[in-house]
Amino acid sequence: PAATQYQWYKDNVPYDGNFTIIGGANNQTYTVTSEGKYKVEVDLGNGCVSEGQIIIEYDSLPVVTDTNLIGCNDDFTDFYTFDLSDAVSEITNNDTSLFVENYYHLFNDAENQNGAITNFDNYTNQVINEEIFVRIENQSGCASIAKITLNVFNNPKILGDEDIYYCLNTYPSPITLDSGLLIGNPNDFQYTWLFEDGVNPIINLNNNFPTLDIIKKGVYTVEIESLDGCIVSRKITVTNSDTATITNIIVSETLIRTRVSIKIEVTGEGDYEYAVDNYNFQDSPIFNGLLYGYHIITVNDKNGCLPNVQKEFTILQYPKFFTPNNDGRYDYWNLNNTNSLLVHYNSISNITIYDRFGKVMAIIDPKSNGWNGFYNGKIVFPEDYWFSVDLIDFKGKVTKKIGHFSLVR
Structure with missing residues (x-):
């Protein structure tokens, strides 16, 4: 049957089951203006009444932000x-x-x-x-x-990651790291510098500048933020290097009597290359086929630490043995390359010869024939002997050279 009449009721919060009639609410629909429990009775005629209930609850709109x-x-x-x-x-x-x-x-x-x-x-x-x-x-x-x-x-346009070296010989003078900004006014950006040494936690260096002065190796990261909020970063890995310290020059005889080999021994944290007489640097510290006489060694740090280290050295040429038996061969002992030495040195001192106990056996002029194997007019025993000689350069600097040889009878 068709509905002939509608009536709306409301049970207010808190609900107690007592519905009150809503005056004038006699239509099929009702516009709700407050929350509560609503009931509608529908008169279907012939004494038939149908009803339904609905609970209306209000909720706030979500609070949102653009x-x-x-x-x-x-x-x-x-x-x-x-x-x-x-x-x-x-x-x-x-x-x-x-x-x-x-x-x-x-x-x-x-x-x-x-x-x-x-x-x-x-x-x-x-x-x-x-x-x-x-x-x-x-x-x-x-x-x-x-x-x-x-x-x-x-994004800010910057240089890529970089590897650089800190030269320990310049400590405590700092080197300056650069953020690498390529475009724009550096003052229009924010900078954050971070440091890590591979052992301790990452440290914020609290530096808001485009450059940073440092004296310590490690990995430095700079974050660069534009006014628009775009952030880029780059890493600068700082490794220690150093100029070399020449500790020793080992001279070895070769099969060619006029030539020798040398090995240069150095200490330092650098990556070194070597040259003799400023000719062709090489990675190996060993040089073969050098002439006896005066030379200049140069050791260069390939990582760029300056100055290059140089050392003058002289290889004396002398007999390793002599046989003073008046047969006309090897009867005297003396330096062989005196004339070539005097190209680089102003003078050469007399040569002092010692026995193994340090006793002076002879003092000879390097321009003379040399030592004849006698001491105070007597023949000395065949054994090893040592010598020393001073080389004086044109500035008066003295270089003392020592060596040893054998007397054979």
Whole structure:
């Protein structure tokens, strides 16, 4: 049967089952203006009455905030691929009871839930400063709409990562690290310098400048932030290096009597290359086929620490044995390369010869025939003997050379 009459009732909160009639509410529909329990009685005629009840509860609209998403490009274009969900926490003010219904291109589409964006987590803006609308709902289904503005800026343009060296011979003088900013006024950026030595936790150096003076090896990271909020970083790895210290020059005889080999021994934290008489640097500290006489060794740090280290050295040429038996061969002992030495030295002292106990056996002129193997007019025993000689350069600097030889009978 068709309904002939309607009557609406209301039970106010707190509900007690006592419905009161709503005056004038006699239509099929009723517009609710407050929460409560509502009942409608429908007169179907012939004494038949049907009724139904519904509880109406009000809930607040979600509180949302419009926001921006920033995309930072390295390719200097106006387009960037966003994950639109990155904006949700700011839109909802971190209210986890709210959730995203969907994202839309237009406000009306968000209201009508029409034409949702399906690739919201991989969305490339279509125009500059594009506006996207997101429909936010609460558990009651109440919805609010917030706006996301997509801004695309350029990352600061900087140099790449860099490896440099700190020269220990310059300590405690610092070296200056540079942020590597290539474009823009350095004062328009914020800088954060971090340091790690591989042992301790990363340290924030609290330096907001485009350069940093340092005296310690380690990995330095500078973060550069533009006024638009784009952040890039680069690492500068600082390794210690040093000039060399020449500790020894080992001279070895060769099968060619006029030539020798040398090995240069050094200490230091550098990466070294070597040259003799400023001719062709090499990585090996061993040189073969050198002539007897005066030479200059140069040791260069390939990492750039200066100055190059140089050392003058002289290889004396002399018999390793002599046989003073008056047979006309090897009857005298003396230096062999005196004349070539005097090209580089102003003078050569007399040569003092000792026995193994340090007793002076003879003092000879390097320009004479040499020692004949006699001491105070007597023949000495065949054994090893030592000698010393001073080489005096043109500035008066004295270089003392020593060596030994054998007397054989």
